[in-house]
Amino acid sequence: MTEINQYLGFIKEIKSVTRTDWTQSGRQESTAEHAWRLVLFRSAYCKKIPELDYEK
Template sequence: MNNIDKVIRFIKEIENLKSVTRTAWTKTGRRESTAEHSWRLAMLLMVLREDFKDLDIDKAIKMSLVHDLGELYDGDISAKLQNDNDNKA
């Protein structure tokens, strides 16, 4: 499998994040998807670039886009339901 095929396969896989709902709601009362959550966080970082010149914004944007990829397989687990003693390796 060449690189472009791997990229297309990855993009198709993460498209499913649009269907993963979180334990958070939009201002209209609809449950937010993981994709919406990650997109909004990345946008926030992008528009704050000038306010945080000492921060590596590009790295932070990348982190915001990948930080919830695991929800694709395990769903969103509310912080209220997580045990403080969980091993988050």
């Protein structure tokens, strides 16, 4: 299996992993959705909250 196929397989698998947390609408959130929201939050607030550790 090539490296790109392994990467794509990982992406497909992580999308199906649900967290133990729920969204405000009552739906269980996937790990991928959670990570995406954190990235968006970081991008939106990287200059407004300088004390946050963005590399974590």
